[in-house]
Amino acid sequence: MGKAWAQEATAFSAAEKYGIRLDRGDIDRAERRLAGRIWRTPVVRSEHLDALAGARLWLKAENLQRGGSFKVRGALLAVEQLATAGSRGVIAQSTGNHAIAVSLAAREYRLPATLVLPSDAAPVKIRRIRETGAEVVLAGTVLADRVAMVEKLRDVHGYDVVDPYENPHVVAGQGTATAELLGETAAKGVPLDAVVVPIGGGSAIAGACLAARGYEVAVVGAEPAAVPAFTAALRERQPVTVAAGHTIADGLRPERIGALPFGLARGSVAEVVTVREPAIAEALRAAFLDARLVIEPAAATALAAALSHAAGFGTDVGVLLSGGNVEPGLVASLLTGHADESRRVP
Amino acid sequence: MGKAWAQEATAFSAAEKYGIRLDRGDIDRAERRLAGRIWRTPVVRSEHLDALAGARLWLKAENLQRGGSFKVRGALLAVEQLATAGSRGVIAQSTGNHAIAVSLAAREYRLPATLVLPSDAAPVKIRRIRETGAEVVLAGTVLADRVAMVEKLRDVHGYDVVDPYENPHVVAGQGTATAELLGETAAKGVPLDAVVVPIGGGSAIAGACLAARGYEVAVVGAEPAAVPAFTAALRERQPVTVAAGHTIADGLRPERIGALPFGLARGSVAEVVTVREPAIAEALRAAFLDARLVIEPAAATALAAALSHAAGFGTDVGVLLSGGNVEPGLVASLLTGHADESRRVP
Structure with missing residues (x-):
């Protein structure tokens, strides 16, 4: 309990x-x-x-x-909220689709974006992200590796994290x-x-x-x-x-x-x-x-x-x-x- | 002129x-x-x-x-008209999609159907027709061969032709x-x-x-x-x-x-x-x-x-x-x- x-x-x-x-x-x-x-x-x-x-x-x-x-739904809402609050940029980890969605949303709000994917991510997903102009970082093959990389880079860049699971805007979207x-x-x-x-x-x-x-x-x-x-x-x-x-x-x-x-x-x-x-x-x-x-x-x-x-x-x-x-x-x-x-x- | x-x-x-x-x-x-x-x-x-x-x-x-x-649109209208008029069955020539459509429509009106396709028709199309229970006949590779086969078989079976081009129901559909x-x-x-x-x-x-x-x-x-x-x-x-x-x-x-x-x-x-x-x-x-x-x-x-x-x-x-x-x-x-x-x- x-x-x-x-x-x-x-x-x-x-x-x-x-x-x-x-x-x-x-x-x-x-x-x-x-x-x-x-x-x-x-x-x-x-x-x-x-x-x-x-x-x-x-x-x-x-x-x-x-x-x-469907991930563009949550990403648009989450990034909108951050952009409205004066965000300098966004960072997210994902196996791919949340990252594509965040990169699309960031482009719409003219925010720089860094996306952390596993090294064995589907190449088509990496390509989709790069087409938006966002940065792709590959980190390990398990969730913990990606989360650690996000923690490290958020401070380097001063970006806001768009978590794929714990963000209520994302879930509602x-x-x-x-x-x-x-x-x-x-x-x-x-x-x-x-x-x-x-x-x-x-x-x-x-x-x-x-x-x-x-x-x-x-x-x-x-x-x-x-x-x-x-x-x-x-x-x-x-x-x-x-x-x-x-x-x-x-x-x-x-x-x-x-x-x-x-x-x-x-x-x-x-x-x-x-x-x-x-x-x-x-x-x-x-x-x-x-x-x-x-x-x-x-x-x-x-x-x-x-x-x-x-x-x-x-x-x-x-x-x-x-x-x-x-x-x-x-x-x-x-x-x-x-x-x-x-x-x-x- | x-x-x-x-x-x-x-x-x-x-x-x-x-x-x-x-x-x-x-x-x-x-x-x-x-x-x-x-x-x-x-x-x-x-x-x-x-x-x-x-x-x-x-x-x-x-x-x-x-x-x-989209061919099911015209086929449904044409076969409906024939079924209402008391047709005994339908026959059509096609490269494939009109034939699939006619076979589906014939099944809905519980009419037997024979479809004449070229011998080089896409196998997936032949399979779709056979799934409806209709008969497939292969005849040559050019339009004239298929039309000749339709003319021959219509009299054998006593079926009505559902022409893919000249039937106004088909075109309207x-x-x-x-x-x-x-x-x-x-x-x-x-x-x-x-x-x-x-x-x-x-x-x-x-x-x-x-x-x-x-x-x-x-x-x-x-x-x-x-x-x-x-x-x-x-x-x-x-x-x-x-x-x-x-x-x-x-x-x-x-x-x-x-x-x-x-x-x-x-x-x-x-x-x-x-x-x-x-x-x-x-x-x-x-x-x-x-x-x-x-x-x-x-x-x-x-x-x-x-x-x-x-x-x-x-x-x-x-x-x-x-x-x-x-x-x-x-x-x-x-x-x-x-x-x-x-x-x-x-």
Whole structure:
């Protein structure tokens, strides 16, 4: 109990630090602040994927979002707040998409930006950041290495940190993706039974839990079996660092859930599905062939969980396709590595 | 003049035969008939593609449509009419997407269907048709071979032909894709300066010309330089059969424009762009990397024309991304055949 309480205190402190209390109203406010600054991404349907899943899937295509992932939502809000407060520049660590998002937001506010990525980051993500004019620093392969580098460089540059997990603006912003999905399907008269969200550092699932308040919808997390950080945190009742195995889902490699997201999500998540690597690869391929969408492995992890479990969740299941920044070479190998088309379910 | 008149007479006869006069009102009626039966596909934006084009591109993502292309629109209307009239079954020739669309529509109306494709048709398209339970017949590699096979089999089976070019229901249905694009952008307060549409047999461009009536928008056609059937028809003032070179744009291989589409489009098309093979390949790759969309080479032909010429058309240019039924192996080879990422424009 002591540990659980400590986590709640951490979450509360984080919220106090940033001057924002997180509830459903924050998602609504975030949506209004973002209006006209991001794409309204579509909810895509595919009869083929429905047949594979045994349920109707409603795919929130945030791979089509600015910067190629939903992370631009939170980054725009967080950087806006810092810019308004007179920031000299921003720095963030990330496996890639949060860094792309922060670099885009910094460019819009004419702030210099430094982004710290792992040395094994997807090259396409590094390239996207450099295209904005921001600086990329590579640091180790684990979260602790990146965090240490951010601490070191923040003081050198005098920059403000845009934390991908502990910043309430970021969490509220990420939640707007799920809010749009729930709102759009409800407007069609299709109340979703569940929404499946990938879990990396936890901002997506925490935002989804906030967005789901007021809806009768189960929030389901999906994480790679190779990096079961949320599953471990639920078991230990606090974020813990897990030994990360290899996963193609580079965006879900953080081996520890953020304290703020965990505090928000742990009592609200209905289920966490761990997904094995072959299923992630197959879901990415199915999105390509059957939904004509280019998604990255993190998004494919959520889709894989939905393809395997959606029928158990209900008749209508949302999936947050979180991003589309995938290595072309990885997609090519997945496409050509499955030459036998005949085994696929129609 | 005599020849041009003859073509007009042919177009008129076709319209009379099917009991439908084609004008802008037919597009509106087609939209109402299709409501709820097709996906409302999104209009996708990409800042990267805008930068490449030098204009804002509005991508009508019909690769996300049912059956993977806009052709389901016309097929549903044409097959509905035949089913209502007591048809025993349907037969159609196509390079692939019209055949997929007819097979889907036939399944909905519980009609047997036979589809005649070229022997070099994309395997993914053949597979999609067989998944619906329809019969596939392969016949030669040129339009005349497929038409002859349709004539032969229609009498054997007692089926009704769903012509991909000369059927006004088909043309009106295809026009609804452009109508949605023009309507959605106008509703956003963005009148398009031009809309770029791929040209195969001509139903897309003819439908676009109908849909554009009442808008101040230039309708631009795009066809492979290897199969310049519309360019040749404009020069000869009537559809002519051209010697078809090889193109990866399998959907644009018909080497002759239909008489009905030509009659509708020739006086309304502002410009026809012929696109060379490397540009088609590069546009397909750009759609993948920069818009996260899987498109087939026919759609990439329109995108390529827009990337090269949009700045000359105006500030806001629509593109009909007609379909996404592409061979995975072709995409893989295009992705890995361009290993040097650094040469790309940000």
